[in-house]
Amino acid sequence: MNSNLLMQSSAVPAVQAVPVKMMRKLSILADAAKYDASCASSGAARRDSLDGTGVGSTEGMGICHSYAPDGRCISLLKVLLTNFCTFDCLYCVNRVSSNVPRARFEIDELVNLVLAFYKRNYIEGLFLSSGIIRDPDYTMEQIIEVARRLREVHDFRGYIHLKTIPEASPELLQAAGRYADRLSINIELARRSSLAALAPQKEVGGIRRSMAAIKERLDESRDRSHRGRKMPHFSASGQSTQMIVGADKADDRELLDCSQSLYAGYQLKRVYYSAFSPIPDASASLPPSPPNLNREHRLYQADWLMRFYGFDVGEVVAGGKDGMLDPAIDPKLAWALKHREQFPVDINRAPREVLLRVPGLGVTGVERILVNRRSQRLRLQDLGRLCGSVKRLKAFVVTRDWTPGNLLDAESLRRGFVQKDAQLSLF
Amino acid sequence: MFTVSLSRPDDIDGWRDAARAHLAAATAPENIVWQVASASDAGAAVAAAPSADLFAADHTVLPPPVATQAPPVPRSFLDLAERVICHSDPTRFALLYRVLFRRAWGGEPDVLRQAADTDMHTLHLLGKCVARERHKMHAFVRFRQSDGVDPEHFYAWFEPEHHTLRLSVPFFVRRFANMRWSIVTPAESAHWDTRQLVFGPGGRKGAGPGEDAMEDLWRVYFANIFNPARLMVDAMTSEMPVKYWKNLPEAPLIQQLVLDAGARASAMVDAEALAEPRFAAVAEHPHAVDARGIPVVQKAADGMGSLGALHAQTRACLACPHAHKATQTVNGEGRVGASLVIVGEQAGDVEDLSGRPFAGPAGEVLRGLLKDADIDTQDVFLTNAVRHFHYEVRGKRRLHKLPDKDMVDRCRQHLFQEIKAVGPQVVLLLGATAGRALRGRAVRVTEERGVVSTTSSGVKVVQSIHPAAVLRADGEKAASLKRDLQSDIALAWRCVNAAVAPS
Structure with missing residues (x-):
């Protein structure tokens, strides 16, 4: 697939100014990085270039500069430094036994590419990962050197996300955190026995140990030293990870349990769920099916419910059956339909935590209700203005002028929410 | 009838001055015609002023204020107004004024806070729309480098749907402070020379530099990052x-x-794995576990001795379900040949993160007491009955849970092998879990503490309480527990001295 450096499109004129070699490298090393879902550039400390010599700023909220046809945001230049790798993780396109073409960026080559893209406002910064070459420390040093040159030689103040290599030394982790806004290491598979089977060279505990080490450094950097001096910068927007969904038999409960342990244990900012995607030259021991994007979507919704809506794993999973979320409706609705005795909820009286459990009410909507009901008793129409739409929540609420009557008990209630799965084509 | 003529479609200052004066004079909203002087927003001006009012356009004098002061407008509303004014909707000026009038003179002092009010709802929608357009402008402005210009200069052409240029440029100034650039829209342009921001007239599409060579590379990236x-x-x-x-x-x-996409995706799904990898041979499996998650014992001697081999094995152990959620196996720490082995309950939160036994608060208590008793830590080997942290998640925290009987039973063999490898004279058991692990039966700590027993292999065993009990108690109770622990440590140490002394 990489022979199509540019997808043949008549709209693109051929220009000779960029060496073909560079195009080839970028095509290989971007292709190799695309199975990492994260492209977030949020949460960094605010900074700009007004008092600097280079380019770059971070504004708290990241910016998506483009969207690929897979609907994913393109915020960062997400590449591998090299896709040569000595490991043989079966789910990975870059594993040693795969026949994909290989390439490696020179450090300055990549640094210049980041700056050129950044100055044209294509990207928020860099997301750099790498295949493991020679040994973990050597690989980590190379990754850090790219970040160091961007920060120290070019005074680059954009966003940098570095992947940390399992088993790299603590000093290197410290150095990575000094230059990066975010560090991450992928948990890959929730079930440890699967990881042991599919990624035989990865020492099973190494991933969590690295997360623990990053967590300890994050804690340190937030404390002040005993003299009250501020500790040096360390990965201000924390750490994140990615879990592959559907490469083994683990059910949703196992995945969410694992996420919960990661959030609580290592103060992760985000767990990304990535539906196992077929890769070119795949191993025969993996499911050769299209990625289950719907399952991935439901997991994100469940993850959100756990982090912002006060649900625990058991409650979320109880909406579906046999440890799997209901694929047809969102997990909050699924939970509500199985707990109809807790509804309807009086919009004008219910406390915050009860409102948060109403299907169709988000965190912002709930806050608006709390503010607005102080001065007036809300009607259904008001609710529509505050929350966007009442279609979803009508059956679950009581307002000044509305009660759902027997709507809530209707057998057909669930059916009304199941959407026809029709993706409209643009072309 | 009054007419307010604003200098630009996004003239927030002009709108604010006029609104302030008219509010003070209690001018009714329907008696003001808002229009934009500049020709570039002719559409808005015409739409805002129905033809009959065009003849009244000379009434631009501001009315005299009436005695009563209008209440000051909150900052949050001015922020909203700053966004709304950039919208291309011709009714925006009047709408903004109307809610302020309703608040000041219409007996609705709370209207600005009521998101469910029709006017406020519309204003929020307009504001949101402008905020989104500004955000998209931050995202989708694309600079091209101007050819052969030194120092380098960058140029962008953008066609915003609303009047968002001035609202958006501060972002570009912060980000590209040391770059020379121009952003040109049909209505207006902005230019930055590393020190000063200047606004100029609008431009037209195609007037800037042609294709930038970097656009080819950007397209390569775009095509390949897509799955x-x-x-x-x-x-x-x-x-x-x-x-x-x-x-x-x-x-x-x-x-x-x-x-x-369809063809490429199905090609990946259909492709069979090639039999022989081209790049390199596959390495051995160094960390193999069996189907139950129990590590397969490596046969090669690694020079670490039996303790090292044991620890290499326990590090990969996943025999208990709770091990899957722990960071790591927390093995014992100390030297082979230490005369005293101290056994705690299980790895806690801090131990789980750091991988070292007794690294948390209870460990601090224990280490303090050892120091007070003048016991050299070189002579002590610290370990736990259960090697993985057992916890439940409450909110964003991990709370310690007692290990259950199965966990203790499964981990017992590791403890026995570890004690055997260290070869101490005395084992000090801290708490009921350590007692159960070594003795294989339930232990009543309060009754059995301070008692010395001897195993079949001649090792002395002293039972005591866990230092965490000291931390959980307060006041006199805590002090008394601490004294108990102290005296048991002293007892254990006397046993060590008795054992090593020549008889």
Whole structure:
């Protein structure tokens, strides 16, 4: 697939100014990085270039500069430094036994590419990962050197996300955190026995140990030293990870349990769920099916419910059956339909935590209700203005002028929410 | 009838001055015609002023204030107004004024806070729309480097739907402070020379520099970061609406990428794995576990001795379900030949993160007491009955849970082998779990503490309480528990001295 450096499109004129070699490298090393879902550039400390010599700023909220046809945001230049790798993780396109073409960026080559893209406002910064070459420390040093040159030689103040290599030394982790806004290491598979089977060279505990080490450094950097001096910068927007969904038999409960342990244990900012995607030259021991994007979507919704809506794993999973979320409706609705005795909820009286459990009410909507009901008793129409739409929540609420009557008990209630799965084509 | 003539379509200062004066004079909203002087927003001016009012346009004098002062407008509303004023909706000026009038003179002092009010709801929608347009401008402005200009200069052409240029440029100033650039829109342009921001007239499409060579590389990136197996066109177009595509260098690729996606994805699904990898041979499995998650014992001697071999094995142990959620196996720490082994309950939160036994608060208590007793830590080997942290998640915290009987039973063999490898004279058991692990039966700590027993192999065993009990108690109770622990440590140490002394 990489022979199509540019997808043949008549709209693109051929220009000779960029060496073909560079195009080839970028095509290989971007292709190799695309199975990492994260492209977030949020949460960094605010900074700009007004008092600097280079380019770059971070504004708290990241910016998506483009969207690929897979609907994913393109915020960062997400590449591998090299896709040569000595490991043989079966789910990975870059594993040693795969026949994909290989390439490696020179450090300055990549640094210049980041700056050129950044100055044209294509990207928020860099997301750099790498295949493991020679040994973990050597690989980590190379990754850090790219970040160091961007920060120290070019005074680059954009966003940098570095992947940390399992088993790299603590000093290197410290150095990575000094230059990066975010560090991450992928948990890959929730079930440890699967990881042991599919990624035989990865020492099973190494991933969590690295997360623990990053967590300890994050804690340190937030404390002040005993003299009250501020500790040096360390990965201000924390750490994140990615879990592959559907490469083994683990059910949703196992995945969410694992996420919960990661959030609580290592103060992760985000767990990304990535539906196992077929890769070119795949191993025969993996499911050769299209990625289950719907399952991935439901997991994100469940993850959100756990982090912002006060649900625990058991409650979320109880909406579906046999440890799997209901694929047809969102997990909050699924939970509500199985707990109809807790509804309807009086919009004008219910406390915050009860409102948060109403299907169709988000965190912002709930806050608006709390503010607005102080001065007036809300009607259904008001609710529509505050929350966007009442279609979803009508059956679950009581307002000044509305009660759902027997709507809530209707057998057909669930059916009304199941959407026809029709993706409209643009072309 | 009054007419307010604003200098620009996004003239927030002009609107605010006029609104303030009219509010003070209690001018009714329907008696003001708002218009924009500049020709570039002619549409808005005409629409805002029905033809009959055009003849009244000379009434631009501000009315005299009446005695009563209008209440000051809150900051949050001015922020909203700053955004709303950039919208292309011709009724925006009047709408903004109307809610302020209702608040000051219409007996609705709370109206600004009522998001469910029809006017406020519309204003919030307009504001949101402008905020989104500003955000999209931050995202989709694409600079091209001007050819042969030194120092380098960058140029962008952008066609915003609302009057968002001035609202957006501060971002570009912060980000590209040391770069020379121009952003040109049909109505107005902004220019930055590393020190000063200047606004100029609008431009036209195609007047700037031609294709930038970097656009080719950008397209290479765009084409390759896309995973054809995950085609979701709706998600893309809802975030990157087609109206922006005309000025995005990557957009011409999209159609072909979408059309080819199906074939590329099924090619990946159908392709069989090649029998022989081209790149390199596959390495051995160094960390193999069996189906139950129990590590397969490595046969090669690694020179670490039996303790090292044991620890290498326990590090990969996943025999208990709770081990899957722990960071790591926390093995014992100390030297082979230490005369005293101290056994705690299980690894806690801090131990789990650091990988070292007794690294947390209870460990601090223990280490303090050892120091007080003048016991050299070189002579002590610290370990736990259960090697993985057992916890439940409450909110964002991990709370310690008692290990159950199965965990203790499964981990017992590791403890026995560890004690055997260290070869101490005395084992000090801290708490009921350590007692159960070594003795294989339930232990009543309060009754059995301070008692010395001897194992069949001649090792002395002293039972005591866990230092965490000291931390959980307060006041006199804590002090008394601490004395108990102290005296048991002293007892254990006397046993060590008795054992090593020549008889």
